[in-house]
Amino acid sequence: MNSKKMGMRMKRIFVNAEACTGCGLCQLLCSVHKTGQWHPALARIKIKEMPELELNVPVLCLHCSNPPCEVYCVMNLIYKDPNTGYTLRREDKCIGCRACEIACPFSAAVMDPIREVVVNCDLCEGDPLCVSGCPEGALLYMEDSEAGERKRKAAVSLGAWRASRPRDGRGSL
Amino acid sequence: MKDYSGKIMEIDLSHGSIRIKDIEAQLVRQYIGGIGFNARILYDEIPIGADPFGEENVLVFAAGTLVGTPFPTASRSEASAKSPLTGGFGTSNSGAFFGLQLKTAGYDVLVIKGKSPQPVYISINDEDVKILSADSLWGKECWECVDYLEKKHYGSEIALIGPAGENLVRFASIENGRYDGWGRTGLGAVMGSKNLKAITVKGTKGRKAHDPQALLNAVKKGQQLIKSASSYHAFTEYGTLNASIPYSNFKAISAHNFTKGTLPNWKEIGGRPIVDRYGSRHVACQSCIIACGHWVELSEGKYAGIKMKDLEITPVMSFGATVGLNTEAIIKACELCQRYGVDMVSAGGVLGFAIELYKQGIISEDDVGFELDFGDDEAAFKLFHMIINREGIGDILAEGSKRAAEQFEQGDKYAIQVKGMEIPMIDPRGRWSTWTLGMLTNIRGGDHLRCRNPVENLRFNERDEEYRKERFGFKQTMYEKLDMPEELKRKTIDLENDITYIPEMSKWAEDLINLYNSVGICIRPPVMEKVGPTIIAEACQAFTGIEFTPAELMESAERTWNLIKLFNLREGEKAEASKFPRRFYEEELNGQVLDEGKIQKVLEIYYQLRGWDPKTGRPERATLKRLQLEQPGE
Incomplete structure (x- = not known):
């Protein structure tokens, strides 16, 4: 199946930065x-600490549909997994040029200083430790559709939906 | 020792020399890490009677053993030196991320000796250690320096002093990045006396656990324990401010320099509602699952524009109660303390002391230059700046309230300190507990952070005429789950009569906190309630591969406590010094004064439990022998 079609059903890590306290457990795990x-x-x-926004934001590979790192890798090591849609790489062949790190808009590909190769989040074969280890629930591992559903639910419960309707309550959109 | 980073870095600023030593296995066995290492090093290196501001004083930073692992709250590092405020063992503990970077740079301990001829800062990048000129930083406030150093040493954690430390204000702090710090006992002034402005540390070495799976299991267990604590949920929401209202209800807060016990409308000034009103998101230190800190932003009012991590009970009590400021001024005061590098408790204590002198007519407008009153924030901040810059009367106050009191008639009555250090927060006349006895027995002077009852019950405040006990007040399950050897537990807590014996609990609590400070975990109540030596031993063993039993860990914590006591005695500490300020014995609060004789009796029981001489508080020879602390030649 085409990886881009798979993208809709693949599970990813979603970040709820509002809940992140910056404790750094995910990094250690x-x-x-x-x-x-x-x-x-x-x-x-x-984790990026953003005091000016009063936020701590975990940054990691988002497994984009059209990953720029894939294009920029001179060794052609980065590929989309046809089954899961994840952006993976053949780390053993990496020359460590870091072009992918620079190409990534989030700089989510990172240098592994021990092996001197660039790596990205591979979602731990479906059981990401950072997610299960986060004490605040700031990281969520779920399908895109579920994440969207949650967000919609949260928005509705905040009253955003009610606010968008005319005052008489009949709704004449 | 598979993963004891296992290195001591020794920097001699007098000669600009840098030496890296291995940590001896014996030292780890006997002292574990953190404060234990500091105690041994200071005891061995500082000559008797050394000038705290002299070349022979030694400043030590040590990260706790478990720092760098995901063990809950394992972030803390201990800084120690001979204190310019108390003249005894000066030590302070801080969280955030400095300890992690120090450990991953490959060092457990950083020892700073000597005195640089000109202002310098130290930059550590793994093995690459440099002593660099700090001419351009000297005189600047902390946040400005952090901005500069963060740009220059990207990714480093920074320990630094502000103008207060440079000007040798005796209660200056060492700041840990922007918002944390090693506050108490005036370590910032020691750093200032060494002409050392800052230390930047960046480490890139990973740390291996001896048994990673066992460590992860211990981490998980530790997290579950903390989450099951009765105070956990309240702490994740309101942090330390939970205790503010109960103490105010007991009329036991330090209001207006310990004259009032409570303040009208205290709930709105310094209770939990201020978190809802001013706080936004929670902030954690490394590996913490509690996240008791809050981001604070003042968007309007006189002090609009402040953005920082704040709303802890200690500064709120110090500036809100002792000085009587309103909430926004409290937040401003915290900002000032962090920018200029001052201990918040002592700063509040000294300001409260000065204001009371003024109110009593002992000092006048001619001495100060303006009027002083409780609750007047502008005057308080003006005086604050005079202290930092040692101008006018500020020069006297910068010596700390005990020394300053000698300059004024009847001054000692208004200086609320023990052994030279200002007492924080709570008034023992309003509530007598393990916590308040701890202010007398504390090895660093009048302070509340080295002795806290792990099962303190804030619902009750029943006064025992003999000062011997407090109410336990919890159910049996709490008793059963308390991680304490059974026999000792029976002696400490009398479940049938619902009693906790204060001296017994003090000893246990002090040793437990010493253990925490050795392994680098935090003393927040949810941790203290549940995390005992058993789980710590499990984690330490998994991480280091050294076999520690819970009993050994507690013994080593006791050893450290005794060694620090020996240090203080060697520096001339007298038994009479373990005494509250005169006010607590003479002036009534809620119709109560403290009974000096009865407290002395409780202290004697405590000394006996410790194996110390009941009159002099000196460790007996048998105790030293048991703890392998005998002096050579004795």
């Missing part, structure tokens, strides 16, 4: 799972 060592610098998820 990611680094130890992927490298056997504890260090935020080795993690494929990075």
